[in-house]
Amino acid sequence: MSVYNTDFVLVKRAIDSVLKQDLQDFEFIIIDDGSDEKYKIELENYANLSQKKIIYRYHPNCGQSRTINAAVLISNGKYIAIIDGDDEYKANHLSACLGAMNDADLIASTTQTIVDKEEDYFVPDKKNPNNSIHVDDCILFATLFGKKDVFEKLKFEDRYAADALFFETAAKSYKVKKVNLRTYIYYRNIPSSVSAVLKKQNSKKLV
Numbered sequence: 001m002s003v004y005n006t007d008f009v010l011v012k013r014a015i016d017s018v019l020k021q022d023l024q025d026f027e028f029i030i031i032d033d034g035s036d037e038k039y040k041i042e043l044e045n046y047a048n049l050s051q052k053k054i055i056y057r058y059h060p061n062c063g064q065s066r067t068i069n070a071a072v073l074i075s076n077g078k079y080i081a082i083i084d085g086d087d088e089y090k091a092n093h094l095s096a097c098l099g100a101m102n103d104a105d106l107i108a109s110t111t112q113t114i115v116d117k118e119e120d121y122f123v124p125d126k127k128n129p130n131n132s133i134h135v136d137d138c139i140l141f142a143t144l145f146g147k148k149d150v151f152e153k154l155k156f157e158d159r160y161a162a163d164a165l166f167f168e169t170a171a172k173s174y175k176v177k178k179v180n181l182r183t184y185i186y187y188r189n190i191p192s193s194v195s196a197v198l199k200k201q202n203s204k205k206l207v
Helices: 008-019 037-050 064-074 093-099 148-153 162-170 194-206
Strands: 028-033 054-059 079-081 106-114 122-124 132-134 145-147 176-187
Touching (some): 037 054, 093 176
Parallel strands (some): 106 176
């Protein structure tokens, strides 16, 4: 998990959802991507309460893509999963993802998406940000789950739709698939999310 100046109430919710998984054979790497001191202290203190499960690191801000790449390098597991600091897992997320790995090296899944308005189901299209696409038709960063080898050999780029590019690039050398799990709870009703901000910016350009 990469975290940057996210409200601690949201981060705690995300952390707790990982710690409550029905599959407990995992290490949880949290990298604070240069948060302000207030956010850093709250997160570090809470992470230290579960040192047997959580590995906490802090580094200067460099963006989510580079931070996840850094986390992969210090991971020891056979598989890699990702979670955003303002989302959460259902209790069976990791076990469901693992169960979907038959004949696959990398999967992406659909989400239980929380919105305030119907339009929030749509995000900017990576091919043309002025157009919108339903989140069910997207590859979402934090729903990616796969063999560590995939994440070691490929890197997330620092750009919009880095998740989709990663998945498409992986498909050239690995077995990939999109699955319908909906075990990842994706909060689209948070105005500060990357996709929400970009969508707002594009709306202003069209006015």
